[in-house]
Structures are given as structure tokens and as C-alpha cells.
Amino acid sequence: MDALRHTFEQRLAAALPGVDITLERPKSGELGDLAFPCFRAGKQLGKNPVQLSQELAASIAIEGAQLVAAGPYLNLKLTAETRAKAVLGAILEAAPERPYGFRPANGKKVIVEYSSPNIAKLFTIGHLRSTMIGHALAQTHQALGYDVIRLNHLGDWGTQFGTLLAAYTRWAQDGNADLERDFDWAEPAPDKRRTPLFRLFQLYVRFHAEEENDPAMRDEARGWFKRLEAGDAEARRLWSWFREISLKEFQRIYDRLGVSFDTLAQGEAFYEDRLVPTMQRLEDAGLLVEGDKGARIINLEDVGISTPCLVQKGDGTSIYATRDLAAALYRKEAYGFDRCLYVVGTDQVLHFQQIFAVLDKLDPWFKGRMLHTPFGMVKLPEGKMSTRKGNVIFLEDVLDEARERVAAIIDEKNPELADKAEVAEMLGMGAVVFFDAMNDRVKPITFTWDRVIALDGDTGPYVQYAHARIMSVLRKAGGDWAAKAQPGACVGPVVPFEPAALPADLVGLEAPEAQALLFELAGLPGAMTAVVEGCMATPLARQLVAVARSFSGYYTNCPILAPENTPTVRDARLALCVATARALRQGLFLMGIQAPEEM
């Protein structure tokens, strides 16, 4: 396909010297495979675009393709066979280490900072957004040849530890020091949540509830955080223990989600001893100004940000802006990146504008390298979720509920299925994770169970279903067909398949449904590029749906194993199945979703 594109571009350039040639992808495969809109060229040459397109169609010839003038567009339409050969070849003959749509190393380094949960809090449905968007971005960048560093800026420092330390010493230390039992003042935790982390969370929630009526408690919490920052041994010991408890739980969730990081050791606390040098650098650069109550701030009015960046509070304690600055400076030294993505919610847009502006002032090197990828908050129909108030939807509850709903459907539709539990987990996850990617907009999401765990229509399970059906056909085809859609062990973003030879003859794929499927498969590399350019998984998710949808059309209209098919037709159609299965499996994997063999 790339070769054909190149030829088309060259022919156009030869016919239109001095005109910039930008090709588009037509809206549908019926129009063609590549389109050249003649508006701009027409203007440059003083010609009517409709006429220009007709002239070009008549004067340019490309083997295996037809040039069609459609109004002001010049469309390159491949013959059924060329299209099949180009697309199937690109997928089936790809080297195992560089699947379809992947690119060779480009020497660029990208840091993706994502997930970043706070210690002592449980994952809510909100955390899924950062975690899975970040995961998909990391995977796709890697697929396109970037060197990716996956960082988790754990919230393991900050004033919330003051709260936690105060709450723990107040209510837990004597009676329940090891957090092994439920508290007698709290609702007993459901079985699956009877963990030390959940009890820490309960302490946190209780402290905030009682603090409302007792402002003195706020000072108590602040006092503990000061002790922690000052290196107080007891505060440190508890902090480190809380952290350990939390990390153990987090790891379990990450394992379930199939997400991993280069390190979990570079959370906020990691930068603690870099705060003083960072403040010094700001001071040396003459950026620090005295704010209200002895706070230290940096004015950003000259760069169009009216709110100054607060880097140290009046009481001398640090704030997360300082830690983000220290982190960025450290990352420059340690990694020397080309791009640093922060997958953090829209509520932090001002914060990152400020951080990036301060970095620009401090060191021009940062200019253009820092990028905030904001995503909308998850809200409940009754309003904002609040961990403090305890009205939250926990991520694990959503995943469990999704799994149960899927299991019920399996019992109804395919009770004989082996590995029921495993498949239910795959599909449940597929539903929840895919939903999130389909809605990757800056707009907030209102959580309702039926929306987030939808299983019909444009959903993860729909794409997974297409894959399962293909595998079923391939199994029935016998021979080594099923094996051709069976990958080796995944490495990074790569789902490795052994190269498979194209059938010698590709007749049997002339039907519009087969051609439409080929067209959508051809759109996947572009979708991957769009993920990296737009920093969102949405284009990939939508292209996968388009592939799955056109596969359904192909499946219903082009019988693959029908006895009346000649072996040639059968083989060509099976080859398209294998290619589709490979593409779907790889695409889903980039998003962190597994493709089942059967469902």
C-alpha cells in the first residue's frame, strides 16, 4: 500500500510540478483507496478543480489501479486483486517483531506518565481513564518506533499523609495497629475488600468527615505532614508502611489490567530530596516572589497566565507543583526525552500550564517537549465522585460486575464453553476498557452501570466477537489455518505472528463486502498514527470497530467454507480471515484488551 501511495504521489508530482501533493483517505472504499483533492492545485494552476481532476484521470496511469475523477477529487481505486494483495501481503508477510502498522525505531524518546494513584486510596473507575489511556499511548508510541519510558507518578507524598498519619494515630494505633481487622465504627467491609488498604481508606474518609466539625483536626494533620517532611522517625516508619500496603494492592490491579511500568519507585516521594535544589534553581533564576502569608510564588503574567504558580506554602511545606518541577528537571537529566506526556485529568490543566511555563523560563530546552493529555472526569448521576466523602465507584467493583454480566450471557448462549471464567474476565475488561477509549474526549463521563458495561453495539465485546468467530471458522477449516492466527508470546506492544505466505491466487475477494473489509484493514496504520498525533486511543478503537463491522458483513455475505467454493476461493477467503484476526488481536492488545479464541 505504501508503495502504491508513493507511485501515486510521484505521478502527481510529475504532472503538477511545484504543487504540493497531499493525499487523503476517501470516506469509503467504494470511492477508492487514496484521494487527491484538486482544490488547492486547481487554484495554484488557475484551473477548475473538476476539470483538473478529469485531466489527471485521463493522463495518469498506474498499474493495478484505476484513476477516477469524482467531481473535484481524483481517486485512486485499486483493482480488487491489487487491493487484496497489498493489504493481505502487508499483514500476513510482516515480520514477527514488526507487525502490520508498526514502524522501525525512530530514535525518539517519549516519557508517558500515567495512572499515578494516591497511596492509601482504592482505585476508582476514574483511575481507569489515566491508566488505560496511558497504557494505550505507551504501547502505540512504542509500536511506531519510539523509545518509551512508562512512569507512574505515585501520590506517595503530600498533605494527605498528614491526614492519614493523624487518623491512624488517633483511631487505629492502639486497637488495630496492624490494620488486620475491620473497625468497629465502620460498616464491615465486603469480603473481597477486607484488606489493610481498605481500612486505611476508611481512616482517611472518617478523618475528613469529622474534620468538618472540628477545625483543630486540620492543624493536627498539617502538623503530622510537617513532621514527615522534617524526617521524624515515627512518621517515616508509618509512611513507608502505608506505602507498602498500597503498592501491594496496586500491583494486583495492574496485573489484572495487564499494565506495567518501567518503575514504581519514582513517585512524588522520590523527588523529596530534590526539592531544595529545585527551589534554589528557581531562586537563582530570579523567579521566586513572596506571595500571601509568606508563600513563595512565580509570576506568569508575562506569558499570559494570570494565576501565579505556587511552589511553597506559607508554612514552608512543599506543594505538588514543586515536585512536578523537580520531576521534570530530573527526567531531563536521567532520560533526555523528546516528548513527555502527562495523562492527567482536565482538572489539572491550569496546573500543567503553569508547570510548563515555569520550565520554559528555567530552561528553554523544555519548550515544546511537555504535553498534558487531559481527560474528562468520571462523575456520578448525582454529582462529582469524592474519595473523601466515600461516594465513589471502585474500579474492581466495575470489573467484577462486568465479568458477572458476561458470565450470565455465556451461560445462556454458550454453556459448553471451556475456560468460562477466563473468557468472562476478558470480555468484561474488554467492555469497560473499550468504552473508555471510545469516549476519550475532554468531556466528563457520567457513570452508569449499563453504559460502562454495555455489551452490544460498538463495544469491546463486539470486536472480540468478530475475532472469536474468525477463530471458529479457521478451526473448522482444518489444516494449519487456526495456527496461522495463533501468536507467540507478546513482547512489549508486539503480538508476534509467523509470516504466512499469500495464496497464489486471490480470486474470491471481489465481493464488495470483502473489498470493504480490506479497505478498513488498510485504515489501521493511519489510526495508529492518529493515536500518537492526537494522544488518544479513540481513533484506534473506532477503526477496530470498523474492521469488525465490515468483517461481519463479509462473514454473512461471503461464505468461507461453503462446499461449492473452489479450493482457490476458499483459501483466499481464509487468508482474509487470518489477516483480520491478526489485525484485530494486535489492535486490541495495544489497548490492553485480550482477544478470545471462542466466546
Add this chain to the structure above:
RNA sequence: GGUCCCGUAGCUCAGCGGAUAGAGCGACCGCCUCCUAAGCGGUAGGUCGUGGGUUCAAUUCCCGCCGGGACCA
């Protein structure tokens, strides 16, 4: 009060300078003697919030206004 984001079909959302504005859900009508009906086909449903401007071309870019949200104070 200031800054930023969002207003597209009954609902949830794509599209974000160009070819007849697309999906899913919901509604209605069809399709399992045939490779998994978690599916497929069809019908109904839109002055792309609103008023200007830029352009050969605006749902898409710019400005005002009206609604909704976020952040800062």
C-alpha cells in the same frame, strides 16, 4: 470576577476546512434446515446552540451572545 473546556439525531457519542453530516443505544419492520443471532439487513429520527466574520468552500477556523462544566481567586 478571571482563565480554560464543551454544546451535532429522543439518549450516548464520532467527524473538526472540502465529496450525499456518521455510529451505537432506544423505537419500528424483517432474517437462524446455512461457518457462533453477543450477529445481519431495513425504516423513522438532524436549520451540526445562536448571530456575525474569514474563505472558491465552514458542523469544522475567528469574534460576540446564550446554555452546561472545570480550574483559579
